[in-house]
Structures are given as C-alpha cells and as structure tokens.
Amino acid sequence: MSVTENSAATVALPVVRPGGVPGGLEAREVSAWFGEHKVLEQVSLDMPAGQVTSLIGPSGCGKSTFLRILNRMHELIPGAALAGEVLLDGADVYAPDRRLTDARRRIGMVFQKPNPFPAMSVYDNVTAGLKLTGVRVSRSERDRLVEECLTKAGLWNEVRDRLRQPGGALSGGQQQRLCIARSLAVRPQVLLMDEPCSALDPTSTRRIEETIRELVSEVTIVIVTHNMQQAARVSDRCAFFLASPGVPGGIVEYGPTPAMFGSPQDPRTADYVHGRFG
The missing domain is CATH 3.40.50.300 (P-loop containing nucleotide triphosphate hydrolases)
Structure with a gap:
C-alpha cells in the first residue's frame, strides 16, 4: 500500500519528574x-x-x-x-x-482491559515493575515514587487513603489509571496504549x-483507538x-x-x- x-543491583530511583525525556x-x-x-x-x-x-x-x-x-x-x-x-x-x-x-x-504498555494485580494493594501495584526490572530502593523512596506516579496518572487524590487496599477493588477507570501509574514507575520513554x-x-x-x-x-505516547x-x-x-x-x-x-x-x-x-x- x-x-x-x-542481576538485581542497587541503582538510582527512576522517579518520574517534570522534565523527563521522551523517546x-x-x-x-x-x-x-x-x-x-x-x-x-x-x-x-x-x-x-x-x-x-x-x-x-x-x-x-x-x-x-x-x-x-x-x-x-x-x-x-x-x-x-x-x-x-x-x-x-x-x-x-x-x-x-x-x-x-x-x-x-x-x-x-497499557492494555485495553485494565489489568492490575487484583489481590495486590494499590501501593504494591505501582511498585511491581521495580522488582521485575531489578531496581532496589528504600521505603521512603518507594513512598515518594508511589505518590508521584499516582499523581501523574490523576489518581492520587482518589486513593491516597486506600493505598493498602486491593487494586482490584477500584473502579474500572481507576484501575486503568493505576495501570498507567504502574507503567510510569519504571520511567519509560514511550507508553503504548491499546484502546x-x-x-x-x-x-x-x-x-x-x-x-x-x-x-x-x-513520555511519548502511541495509542490505538x-x-x-x-x-x-x-x-x-x-x-x-x-x-x-x-x-x-x-x-x-x-x-x-x-x-x-x-x-x-x-x-x-x-x-x-x-x-x-x-
């Protein structure tokens, strides 16, 4: 037409801040x-x-x-x-x-159907990617990261008092924004969104x-809609x-x-x- x-090593915290570098x-x-x-x-x-x-x-x-x-x-x-x-x-x-x-x-990647880990808390959902990528951070740094990413995803004010509750207990729209926050926690340069x-x-x-x-x-965004x-x-x-x-x-x-x-x-x-x- x-x-x-x-191997997991201690590295700098990949906090999402203003002035991030999209790819x-x-x-x-x-x-x-x-x-x-x-x-x-x-x-x-x-x-x-x-x-x-x-x-x-x-x-x-x-x-x-x-x-x-x-x-x-x-x-x-x-x-x-x-x-x-x-x-x-x-x-x-x-x-x-x-x-x-x-x-x-x-x-x-953010998928069409919200896919938080349902039995995992809101807090642990956000930080899940750190473990998968071998990033070790202190508790205070994790706390800061969770707040920053949930804020970026427009969810902090709605869940700040529910961080230890299961992610699966949130509404559909909140679950999708939780998935966005989870993606942001490892500081990607590109975010793909499938409907x-x-x-x-x-x-x-x-x-x-x-x-x-x-x-x-x-972050550069590519969205299917x-x-x-x-x-x-x-x-x-x-x-x-x-x-x-x-x-x-x-x-x-x-x-x-x-x-x-x-x-x-x-x-x-x-x-x-x-x-x-x-």
Whole structure:
C-alpha cells in the first residue's frame, strides 16, 4: 500500500519528574505473520518524541499487532514472526545485544482491559515493575515514587487513603489509571496504549484523555483507538491503517491530526474518519 504523508543491583530511583525525556520511536518496513498468515506489510512510521500518535482503522487491520511489535510482545505469540526494524532514539530494540527487559522498561504498555494485580494493594501495584526490572530502593523512596506516579496518572487524590487496599477493588477507570501509574514507575520513554478507554464510562474516558495530554511532555505516547473523536482530541499525529481480504494491513495515510481529519489526501481516509465505513 502506498503511504500518503499529511542481576538485581542497587541503582538510582527512576522517579518520574517534570522534565523527563521522551523517546522518539520509528518503525522501518515492519511486516508481521501469524504462522503462514501475513497481517502487516512493510509498515514504516515515525512516532516523534514528546507527541501523541494515534493509530486508527477498522478492526483486523493490524493496529494492535503493530503496537505489540513496538515493545517486543509479538514475539511471545507461538508461530508469530516479523521482519523490519523498530528504533528507539535510533537504536534497534530487536538488536541481538538488546535485553528484552530493557525494551519493556523503556517502552511501557497499557492494555485495553485494565489489568492490575487484583489481590495486590494499590501501593504494591505501582511498585511491581521495580522488582521485575531489578531496581532496589528504600521505603521512603518507594513512598515518594508511589505518590508521584499516582499523581501523574490523576489518581492520587482518589486513593491516597486506600493505598493498602486491593487494586482490584477500584473502579474500572481507576484501575486503568493505576495501570498507567504502574507503567510510569519504571520511567519509560514511550507508553503504548491499546484502546485504553474502550471499556470505560464517559467520565473515566475524559480523565484518561486528560492524563494523556498531561503526560506527553515526559513520555511519548502511541495509542490505538476506534473512537475518532478521541483520536482528534488527544493526538498530535495520526496513522490510518487498512486491510482488505487477502491483503495484509498497512498504512494508507499519516500526518498531523488536524489535517487527517480536516483535509485527508486519500478518499479512503476521508470515508473512515467521517464514519462512512468501519
């Protein structure tokens, strides 16, 4: 498809502070397969540092697969394969000398369905990633980290008196923001979000969208969404994916979000963003 451009050691605490350094992400000719079925065909996409890039398109066109490729989750699926490169600040995350845990720490993920550890406390949910990445910190530093990350996720004022209660006892919207806080605790450069509001009510959706805009100065965000209004509200740039029977998914058009919605260059983009199909 053509593309139209429109060992655990004591280390310093990775506190999320104003002035964090988002990373630029770039996909180069990425193709993907599930067994013999090819689902993506040579997708190239620039996701600039400090911006929100939205991925839109009908179900089944490869958006979520592409998102999982960006932080090396695709390779965990039996029978899955891929080709191409994913560069974080110019370095290939799939390079042989690149540790998987490093890629996951620097490129975080928030899933469609909130997935806090239900029996684990709110506090321990936020700090769970530190143990997985081998970061040891003092109790006072953990306390500070928990407050900072929950504040960044817009949740601190709602749960500050409930930190020792199970994360699974929170509402759906609160659980999703808890997952965002958990991702932020290891200070990623990029945060991937796969339809993070699809199961939430309008009020929770609005709060997640506010959180996205507040975070983007510190972390690059790539979001998959089927909500065109949401894409228009939260993203700086937008990529329209499309597939057809027998043809793998690819990018039809990519550019600044206002142009993609106001004056798209490809008629298929215009039809999709204006609700004529999909």
